[in-house]
Amino acid sequence: MYDPKEIAQEAVKAKSxxxxxxxxxxxxxxxLTKNGKIYHGANIENSSYxxxxxxxxTAAFQAVLxxxxxxxxxxxxxxxEDFLPPCGACRQVLLELCxxxxxxxxxxxxxxxxxxxxxxxxxxxxxxxxxx
Numbered sequence: 607m608y609d610p611k612e613i614a615q616e617a618v619k620a621k622s623x624x625x626x627x628x629x630x631x632x633x634x635x636x637x638l639t640k641n642g643k644i645y646h647g648a649n650i651e652n653s654s655y656x657x658x659x660x661x662x663x664t665a666a667f668q669a670v671l672x673x674x675x676x677x678x679x680x681x682x683x684x685x686x687e688d689f690l691p692p693c694g695a696c697r698q699v700l701l702e703l704c705x706x707x708x709x710x711x712x713x714x715x716x717x718x719x720x721x722x723x724x725x726x727x728x729x730x731x732x733x734x735x736x737x738x
Contacts, residue, residue, distance in 0.1 A: 608638055608678055610721060614713035616644050617681035620661065624648030628655075633684045635661035637669055637704070640676040645669040662696040666703050679709040687715045697728040706731070 613636050620634030628651050635647040647665025651658045662680060669677070680700065684690040689712040692700065700708055706725035713719050725731070 608642075610679070610681070610709075610711045610719050611717075613638050613644065613679055613681040614683065614711055614717070614719055616646065617661075617683035617711075617713060620646035620648050620665075621683055621685070622648075624661065625650045627651055628653070631685050633661040633682065633690065635665040635683075636681045637662075637665040638678045638680070639669065639674050640678050643669075643674070645672075645674070660693060660696050662692045663699050666699055670703055677704040677708055679711055680704070681711040681713060683713045689714050689718075689720050691722075691727060697724065698732070700724055701728055701731050701733060 616636035617634045620636055621632040623646060624632050626632055626649050633649040637645045645665045645668050647661040649661045682690055682692060691712060701724055708724040710722045710724055710727055711719055
């Protein structure tokens, strides 16, 4: 079992790695594998806004590139005072790469935590089962 507070603090640390040069809104993510390794991600912006990448996808893609395929949880921290859930694109990518049972841990400015399963954040999701 993992400690949601520890992974949340890793997401807070990851915020400083981002490059939000237009919005100045930092987002950090920490993706925990089933074997206990943590991959950091941060948002990286581009002047062509559609080419910007979110923290959650940065962490997931890095983990997959290093051969990881089994995940337990992802934590998300931002500059917002309230909790920041993953955007729709990140929810879809996390579903495909990490599975519906992935726990999503959100941490706010007061270090309070909310947890959801990805399947609760993305009900009636589209996945590989629809392509067969």
